[in-house]
Amino acid sequence: MKLALLILEDERPVREALRRDLASFARHVRIEEAEDVPTALEVIEEIDTAGDRLALVMVDHRLPGTSGVDFLIGLADDDRTAAARKVLVTGQADQEDTIRAINEAGLDRYVAKPWQADALCDMVRDQLTAFVVAAGVDPLPHLAVLDAERALSIVRERGDL
Amino acid sequence: MTEMGHRMGEDGRGRGHRMDDLFVLVVAPEPLAATIAEETARGLIGIADVACAADVVEAAALVTAHPERVVPLVLITAFAESPESTDARIALLDAQAVLSRASVLLLTDRALHDDLSLSVDRDRLHAVMTSPWSPGILAWHARAQTVRWLSSHRPADPRTRALVAADGRPVTQPESDLLRLLELDTHEVTTQLLAGIERVLGPRPRLLLPAGTRLIHEGIDVDAVLVVLRGRVALDHASAAGDLRLHHDSTGSVVGLLSLAQQQRAFFTARATTEVEVVHLSFEQLDRALAVEASLGAAMAAVSIRALAKRLRRADQLQVEKTQLNHALERERRQLSEALHQLEQARLDLVEQARYATLGEMAAGIAHELNNPVAAMLRATTYVGEDLERVLASHPQGRLASEIFAAERDRAPRSTREERAARRRLEAALGDVGLAQRLFDAGIEDPDRARTLAADPPSLDLVEAVAGIGSAVRNLELASRRMCELVTSLRAYARPKGEPVAGIDLHAGLEDTLRLMAHRLRDVEIERNYGDLPRIRCHPGELEQLWTNLLVNACDALGEGADGRGRIALITDAPDAAHVRVQIRDNGRGIDPQVLPRVFEPRFTTKQGAVRYGLGLGLAIARRIVDAHGGKIELNSRPGCTRVTVTLPVAGPPDEEDIET
Numbered sequence: 076m077k078l079a080l081l082i083l084e085d086e087r088p089v090r091e092a093l094r095r096d097l098a099s100f101a102r103h104v105r106i107e108e109a110e111d112v113p114t115a116l117e118v119i120e121e122i123d124t125a126g127d128r129l130a131l132v133m134v135d136h137r138l139p140g141t142s143g144v145d146f147l148i149g150l151a152d153d154d155r156t157a158a159a160r161k162v163l164v165t166g167q168a169d170q171e172d173t174i175r176a177i178n179e180a181g182l183d184r185y186v187a188k189p190w191q192a193d194a195l196c197d198m199v200r201d202q203l204t205a206f207v208v209a210a211g212v213d214p215l216p217h218l219a220v221l222d223a224e225r226a227l228s229i230v231r232e233r234g235d236l
Numbered sequence: 237m238t239e240m241g242h243r244m245g246e247d248g249r250g251r252g253h254r255m256d257d258l259f260v261l262v263v264a265p266e267p268l269a270a271t272i273a274e275e276t277a278r279g280l281i282g283i284a285d286v287a288c289a290a291d292v293v294e295a296a297a298l299v300t301a302h303p304e305r306v307v308p309l310v311l312i313t314a315f316a317e318s319p320e321s322t323d324a325r326i327a328l329l330d331a332q333a334v335l336s337r338a339s340v341l342l343l344t345d346r347a348l349h350d351d352l353s354l355s356v357d358r359d360r361l362h363a364v365m366t367s368p369w370s371p372g373i374l375a376w377h378a379r380a381q382t383v384r385w386l387s388s389h390r391p392a393d394p395r396t397r398a399l400v401a402a403d404g405r406p407v408t409q410p411e412s413d414l415l416r417l418l419e420l421d422t423h424e425v426t427t428q429l430l431a432g433i434e435r436v437l438g439p440r441p442r443l444l445l446p447a448g449t450r451l452i453h454e455g456i457d458v459d460a461v462l463v464v465l466r467g468r469v470a471l472d473h474a475s476a477a478g479d480l481r482l483h484h485d486s487t488g489s490v491v492g493l494l495s496l497a498q499q500q501r502a503f504f505t506a507r508a509t510t511e512v513e514v515v516h517l518s519f520e521q522l523d524r525a526l527a528v529e530a531s532l533g534a535a536m537a538a539v540s541i542r543a544l545a546k547r548l549r550r551a552d553q554l555q556v557e558k559t560q561l562n563h564a565l566e567r568e569r570r571q572l573s574e575a576l577h578q579l580e581q582a583r584l585d586l587v588e589q590a591r592y593a594t595l596g597e598m599a600a601g602i603a604h605e606l607n608n609p610v611a612a613m614l615r616a617t618t619y620v621g622e623d624l625e626r627v628l629a630s631h632p633q634g635r636l637a638s639e640i641f642a643a644e645r646d647r648a649p650r651s652t653r654e655e656r657a658a659r660r661r662l663e664a665a666l667g668d669v670g671l672a673q674r675l676f677d678a679g680i681e682d683p684d685r686a687r688t689l690a691a692d693p694p695s696l697d698l699v700e701a702v703a704g705i706g707s708a709v710r711n712l713e714l715a716s717r718r719m720c721e722l723v724t725s726l727r728a729y730a731r732p733k734g735e736p737v738a739g740i741d742l743h744a745g746l747e748d749t750l751r752l753m754a755h756r757l758r759d760v761e762i763e764r765n766y767g768d769l770p771r772i773r774c775h776p777g778e779l780e781q782l783w784t785n786l787l788v789n790a791c792d793a794l795g796e797g798a799d800g801r802g803r804i805a806l807i808t809d810a811p812d813a814a815h816v817r818v819q820i821r822d823n824g825r826g827i828d829p830q831v832l833p834r835v836f837e838p839r840f841t842t843k844q845g846a847v848r849y850g851l852g853l854g855l856a857i858a859r860r861i862v863d864a865h866g867g868k869i870e871l872n873s874r875p876g877c878t879r880v881t882v883t884l885p886v887a888g889p890p891d892e893e894d895i896e897t
Contacts, residue, residue, distance in 0.1 A: 087649055088711035088715060091707055092711070101670070101674070102670050106673075108652045108655070109652050114651070117653070
């Protein structure tokens with residue numbers, strides 16, 4: 076089982092930049108990209124079929140035909156994806172949309188464009204760890220992409236892992 | 237049922253007048269009815285006959301049986317033992333049309349009636365008499381009521397003419413002095429009053445006063461009256477708003493009487509408006525005359541009542557006028573308030589427009605400032621790309637590096653779905669997901685080549701690095717080009733003006749624009765319907781900007797429309813010798829009717845978190861260009877058909893037209 080990270084972003088240069096900044100995770104985490112919501116849903120289906128777990132979704136707010144917030148709200152209602160950490164990566168989302176994302180989709184982080192590569196990696200590591208802790212996933216196979224100290228503390232707390 | 241009385245003589249009918257039989261109806265139980273009828277008949281000799289009915293039901297039957305009879309008066313008794321209320325009985329009588337027009341005389345032995353409210357309210361009670369009554373009074377009453385009825389209902393009847401004077405008053409004079417005097421006209425009463433006064437005081441001198449003479453003075457004690465025999469007097473009152481003329485037609489004939497009566501200072505100034513002839517009477521003279529000649533009291537009272545009644549009527553009239561005026565004022569106030577509201581709205585609209593204009597100007601200013609750095613950046617990106625190619629060529633593995641760099645830099649966009657599928661194929665071929673991802677990210681999709689590179693780590697590192705540079709250069713170029721486009725469209729807002737050029741072929745300009753926009757119009761069906769156009773004088777560059785903006789707009793509308801293939805039609809014609817017309821139609825989703833009135837305003841929209849310049853600014857620039865050419869632009873839109881029509885003068889822009897912001 077691999078942890079999966081989904082990038083939903085309609086602009087190719089931005090996708091490529093995100094992918095490149097997250098290249099250090101690529102060896103251990105399944106990184107998937109989608110340019111629109113239908114593709115994102117296909118990807119989620121594939122991840123599920125392959126037996127992997129969707130751990131983190133990074134969504135642009137502005138998408139063709141819909142908003143990232145609406146997509147996130149949809150994820151929060153889906154058993155397969157409810158546990159995934161949800162991050163909005165956006166140039167500009169107004170206050171109303173952001174409030175909706177927090178209240179209805181359980182938004183975990185808001186990343187403003189342009190982002191800093193280091194901060195982005197720290198954020199992803201932090202969110203993946205939070206996912207592992209919350210979902211009760213055995214952290215050992217994924218330690219390379221986690222905050223090791225935090226992840227191992229659960230191993231110590233729980234005898235069954 | 238008894239009938240009594242006397243019929244009219246044959247001579248009455250012979251004159252050819254319509255002489256209906258008049259019957260006064262007595263509704264009373266026997267034997268009282270007979271007594272009443274007999275006495276009543278005595279008062280009606282030569283006018284009407286009398287018929288009796290024991291109760292209201294019988295009365296109704298009687299008039300139904302004799303439809304030719306006309307009833308001027310119903311005498312109805314209301315004695316204590318009557319089971320039904322008097323109102324109900326009168327209402328039953330009124331069910332008969334002929335009786336509903338008759339006057340009603342109620343004969344009662346009760347000290348108090350609480351059953352007459354309906355009859356009074358409906359004006360169905362004309363006289364009330366007490367039973368028992370003094371002999372003769374019933375005959376007198378019945379006659380007076382019948383005469384009154386005749387004068388108002390049958391003015392042309394010969395019987396009426398015999399009883400009623402030409403002015404409508406009964407021939408018989410009232411017995412009391414006061415009522416008799418009140419029946420006279422004002423001048424006559426005044427003459428009688430003066431005659432009485434002169435009987436006591438001896439002849440009084442007449443005073444002749446010219447128009448404008450003040451007879452009494454506002455605010456000064458009144459100690460004399462003036463009897464006006466001829467001429468007219470107005471009563472004015474000084475107020476904050478100037479002199480108010482309160483009475484003119486309604487001035488009485490004895491000026492000063494009311495103030496004298498109240499022992500007060502005059503409320504008015506009385507002023508002659510024509511030459512007047514008056515008699516001056518001091519308070520003492522008047523007092524003496526009234527004391528000596530008692531009959532003068534009635535004349536004074538009649539004069540006063542007359543004056544009061546006139547003034548009261550005038551006051552009532554003023555009250556009505558005041559109410560109407562208030563209504564009119566209220567209406568005007570509402571209209572004013574509505575106008576004010578509209579003005580305020582217009583002001584807000586203006587402020588809004590000014591705000592947009594300021595924003596637009598600011599954007600244009602920023603665009604100016606950004607223009608150089610953006611241009612430099614675009615050029616620098618190109619140079620970096622070119623120089624890198626040369627540097628890479630000098631690498632020991634120059635061919636591989638240049639090939640990978642160029643491939644990655646020029647890689648055509650694919651959907652994420654296609655990319656995922658390609659990656660899966662590579663994963664399947666290599667059997668190593670991590671390695672496949674690395675190679676795929678470096679642009680390697682061919683499994684054989686992938687295997688070769690995988691076995692040669694230094695080359696793989698080079699390929700990854702060069703691919704990274706390639707995609708970075710591509711993205712740099714893309715980003716700076718986009719910024720360039722944005723800056724260009726913002727700059728169009730403040731584009732400096734050149735001299736218009738004559739002899740321009742509009743179709744050529746349209747075709748140029750279509751060629752330049754080919755990349756955006758790839759999936760759009762373009763339909764041309766060009767008419768014969770004269771060559772025109774214009775700013776050709778501006779017009780290309782215009783067509784570009786309109787086409788971009790049409791494209792955007794198509795882009796988000798889901799139904800079928802996008803189609804843009806270009807239609808040109810010359811509506812008259814002096815104008816050319818270009819229509820651009822698209823079958824896109826149409827423009828929101830709420831937005832439609834404002835599409836030509838320059839503005840920024842924040843929609844779904846993104847600041848967009850597209851619709852607002854593009855059309856605002858289009859409008860500016862068309863205006864500067866002295867032309868006209870119109871936009872109609874419904875879902876599936878949006879049509880922009882541009883009409884331009886063949887002669888080109890007006891000479892001193894300034895296109896700058």
